[in-house]
Amino acid sequence: MPNDGNQTEDQAGRAETGITELERSKRRWIAASLAGAVMLVAGAAAWSAWAGQGATGEPPLAGAVASAAAGRNAAPDKTGQAGETGGASEDTPDGPAFGKKSGEAKSNEPNTKPGKATKEPGGEPEANMPAGSLAVAKDADRAATPKPVARAVQLHETAEVAGGVATISKLEAIQAEAEGIGQIAGPAIRFVVEVRNTSTTELKLDNAEITVEAGAQKLPAIRLDGSGTKLFPLEVAAGTSASGTFVFLVPEDQRGQVRIYLNYAASESVVAFEGAAPRKAG
Incomplete structure (x- = not known):
């Protein structure tokens, strides 16, 4: 016949082992929960920082600054020289959409009045035109001008x-x-x-x-x-x-x-x- 004392010890050992496994499962679950909470908190903090940067106008990343600087230096202004922008855009705080009048917006178009030739460097436009061209131009202007009619x-x-x-x-x-x-x-x-x-x-x-x-x-x-x-x-x-x-x-x-x-x-x-x-x- 089996010994009752040995059976009791085996049962006690199995009970203790079950309790130990249960404790380990609880600890693993608690650790996983804490890790998930930490990840959620870190994600929320990163999102808040990114959103706050766009709302408060914080400076962009270094790569973005370098790209913007390269584009600004390569774009010619209204005088045809690189290194300066030609005027405020309507989509920026300096543009008309942010309170400035539309008449104050700068234009990249050349300030040339219609009907007048642009002067070339080194002299007046007429000085660079052939004499025959000047004669034709003057005759055309004279022909386009209504002529007086003598008394009938x-x-x-x-x-x-x-x-x-x-x-x-x-x-x-x-x-x-x-x-x-x-x-x-x-x-x-x-x-x-x-x-x-x-x-x-x-x-x-x-x-x-x-x-x-x-x-x-x-x-x-x-x-x-x-x-x-x-x-x-x-x-x-x-x-x-x-x-x-x-x-x-x-x-x-x-x-x-x-x-x-x-x-x-x-x-x-x-x-x-x-x-x-x-x-x-x-």
């Missing part, structure tokens, strides 16, 4: 021009024919403008132009190329005369008041003839 004379009278006189030597009503692209047939007037050179030098007519207005509203008439038209010669010799024949579409009901303009020189006033034109052809 009657259709049968003589008008004075620089270096001579001009007259309407013939005026008639015709039925014009369409010749060429864009030409329109219809009732028109045909007239001859004669220019006499009374000076001792040649009179230039290479830039001479003829225009016509008709009716009370002074509507511009359409010029035709056919039906007996003939342009002025390029010049008129001293003491001689030259003429040109011109055709314009003018409705019969607008011929009670007709104005014929002779613009023969860029530096001279426009010569004007006015009066009633014939209504019926033939």
Whole structure:
């Protein structure tokens, strides 16, 4: 038969071993709980520090400072030189979004007024332009400026021009024919403008132009190329005369008041003839 004393000792030893394992499990659980709590506290502290840095404007990390400095030094300012920024951004505390007026924001655009050429180093813009370019520019400005019109004379009278006189030597009503692209047939007037050179030098007519207005509203008439038209010669010799024949579409009901303009020189006033034109052809 087994010994009761030995059984009692074995049971006591097993009981003590169970208690020891239980204590160890409790200790491991407590240690794990403490480690988790420490990690939570450390994470919360790190998050609070990161959020507080963004809210309080603490300086960024060294790497961010170096990147920002490199970008700022590489970006040219409004004068084209590196090392300075061109102005406050709207997204920064110095920009208009943080209380500054929009008119105070600086711009990187060059401060150049429209219509004026930028001066080049070493002289005025005109000094660097060829003489031919200056002449063309001045002629273009002169042509774009409205020219004065001399006092109008009657259709049968003589008008004075620089270096001579001009007259309407013939005026008639015709039925014009369409010749060429864009030409329109219809009732028109045909007239001859004669220019006499009374000076001792040649009179230039290479830039001479003829225009016509008709009716009370002074509507511009359409010029035709056919039906007996003939342009002025390029010049008129001293003491001689030259003429040109011109055709314009003018409705019969607008011929009670007709104005014929002779613009023969860029530096001279426009010569004007006015009066009633014939209504019926033939």
